[in-house]
Amino acid sequence: xxxxTVPHSLDDKTLDILAQGIGDxxxxxxxxxxxxxxxxxxxxxxxxxxxxxxxxAEARLPTPRFTVPEKDEVKSYWSRxxxxxxxxxxxxxxxxxxxxxxxxxxDVLLPVTPIRAAEDVHHVVGRIQExxxxxxxxxxxxxxxxxxxxxxxxxxxxxNVVEHAGTGGWVAVQSYNWRKxxxxxVVVIAVSDSGIGFRRSLEPTExxxxxxxxxxxAALELALLQNVSRFRDPGRGQGLAGIRRxxxxxxxxISVRSGTARLAVVPSWDDDDPLAEYLPFFPGSxxxxxxxxxxxxAP
Amino acid sequence: xxxxxxxxxxxRETLTTPYSDxxxxxxxxxxxxxxxxxxSGASHRTTQLDFTAVGLLDFSCADEVVAKLLxxxxxxxxxxxxxxxxTDSHLDAIDHVLERHGLSVAALGDGPLGARVLGVTxxxxxxxxxAIQRLGAGDAKRLADALHWTVERAADALQSLxxxxxxxxxxxxxxxxxxx
Numbered sequence: 001x002x003x004x005t006v007p008h009s010l011d012d013k014t015l016d017i018l019a020q021g022i023g024d025x026x027x028x029x030x031x032x033x034x035x036x037x038x039x040x041x042x043x044x045x046x047x048x049x050x051x052x053x054x055x056x057a058e059a060r061l062p063t064p065r066f067t068v069p070e071k072d073e074v075k076s077y078w079s080r081x082x083x084x085x086x087x088x089x090x091x092x093x094x095x096x097x098x099x100x101x102x103x104x105x106x107d108v109l110l111p112v113t114p115i116r117a118a119e120d121v122h123h124v125v126g127r128i129q130e131x132x133x134x135x136x137x138x139x140x141x142x143x144x145x146x147x148x149x150x151x152x153x154x155x156x157x158x159x160n161v162v163e164h165a166g167t168g169g170w171v172a173v174q175s176y177n178w179r180k181x182x183x184x185x186v187v188v189i190a191v192s193d194s195g196i197g198f199r200r201s202l203e204p205t206e207x208x209x210x211x212x213x214x215x216x217x218a219a220l221e222l223a224l225l226q227n228v229s230r231f232r233d234p235g236r237g238q239g240l241a242g243i244r245r246x247x248x249x250x251x252x253x254i255s256v257r258s259g260t261a262r263l264a265v266v267p268s269w270d271d272d273d274p275l276a277e278y279l280p281f282f283p284g285s286x287x288x289x290x291x292x293x294x295x296x297x298a299p
Numbered sequence: 300x301x302x303x304x305x306x307x308x309x310x311r312e313t314l315t316t317p318y319s320d321x322x323x324x325x326x327x328x329x330x331x332x333x334x335x336x337x338x339s340g341a342s343h344r345t346t347q348l349d350f351t352a353v354g355l356l357d358f359s360c361a362d363e364v365v366a367k368l369l370x371x372x373x374x375x376x377x378x379x380x381x382x383x384x385x386t387d388s389h390l391d392a393i394d395h396v397l398e399r400h401g402l403s404v405a406a407l408g409d410g411p412l413g414a415r416v417l418g419v420t421x422x423x424x425x426x427x428x429x430a431i432q433r434l435g436a437g438d439a440k441r442l443a444d445a446l447h448w449t450v451e452r453a454a455d456a457l458q459s460l461x462x463x464x465x466x467x468x469x470x471x472x473x474x475x476x477x478x479x
Binding site: 125145148152159235238242246 | 314315316317318320322323324325326354355356357358359362363366367387388391392395396399400
């Protein structure tokens with residue numbers, strides 16, 4: 001069994017380190033993910049970890065093992081955020097896991113939640129709205145109209161799993177203070193699935209048109225920037241287009257990783273690379289939507 | 300007479316969840332099928348889709364319930380669709396999907412904007428549409444007089460409205476879809 005150390009802080013940047021540790025896909029031996037020294041994980045990190053476990057299960061590989069963090073506060077937080085409850089479905093958990101008895105932490109708008117069918121999207125949207133409206137208005141200074149758009153963006157991001165992934169996924173929503181990176185609070189939607197990814201989804205209709213440049217990066221560009229969908233129906237592709245329209249209005253950011261590429265629509269407050277290619281492979285697709293607190297004179 | 304379809308109860312009958320949000324494409328397809336059945340089973344020329352008590356409306360569901368429905372209805376001569384109960388929280392999704400398909404729809408409203416055209420529109424089309432709601436039936440000269448426009452300008456706006464099924468027109472006269 002190969003041991004892969006989970007980065008101390010697992011987020012959209014450090015996921016590449018985790019992917020590097022996995023190596024070729026599918027792995028040729030059983031895996032143990034060592035999170036004993038973990039200090040923190042973003043919703044992106046937690047949902048990506050779960051979809052990795054799911055991908056290993058779907059590849060009929062031995063059930064991966066996952067050693068839980070040693071620090072009580074980290075364990076407790078991950079438990080209240082719903083991670084261990086979900087992880088028990090696809091990992092053999094090693095170490096004592098706290099019981100999930102209390103409410104989610106106050107900054108968790110939506111604990112880790114599975115998305116497998118359209119009904120799950122209804123549950124997620126119905127469940128989050130009241131709590132999201134309160135937090136977005138009070139803590140992020142977002143106008144009521146922005147909270148509606150937030151729920152729409154969440155709905156569309158979750159639907160992509162149901163419509164395109166060919167398997168299930170996970171969603172989590174959290175607000176936190178990006179003191180170093182932005183100096184403001186943000187709310188983050190993270191959606192991750194273990195499905196076929198953007199390249200395989202679009203390959204039958206788009207690969208020949210693109211030619212030599214075809215790959216994960218080109219597929220992401222078509223889907224995210226040109227609203228291309230594998231369906232010929234002209235109404236398709238509106239979900240990501242609608243999310244981009246919403247984020248443009250509220251200086252938000254969307255980043256999508258699929259296979260070996262990551263594409264981001266980067267607002268002025270961030271310095272992320274718009275396109276990163278030739279990354280270590282990670283199964284499925286991972287979407288992160290970030291909406292920053294608005295300045296006092298924002299629209 | 301106008302056929303009124305109350306979407307919130309129809310949504311609850313279609314889904315097994317207790318929520319009043321019109322989200323997901325599959326929900327939109329299921330709702331549109333029921334709306335199309337209701338339209339085909341009625342003799343009315345105008346159908347009013349009432350969004351009252353509908354919570355969130357996302358882009359995918361709006362695409363099916365509004366845009367695709369309009370495309371289907373436009374295949375049939377002499378059938379009109381108007382929306383009512385549309386709130387600010389529905390507007391973004393409806394405008395977005397209509398613009399994507401190059402469509403327009405009339406929305407009834409009690410708010411400060413009153414009745415208005417959603418989706419693809421121009422200032423002249425919007426102004427003419429709202430004037431016609433006040434004026435009632437008439438012709439291009441009547442509209443031109445009311446708006447201090449030339450008759451040609453009024454006739455152009457009326458033609459656009461008629462082509463987009465936002466008013467009923469016949470033999471040089473017009474009337475709003477929903478008479479007071």
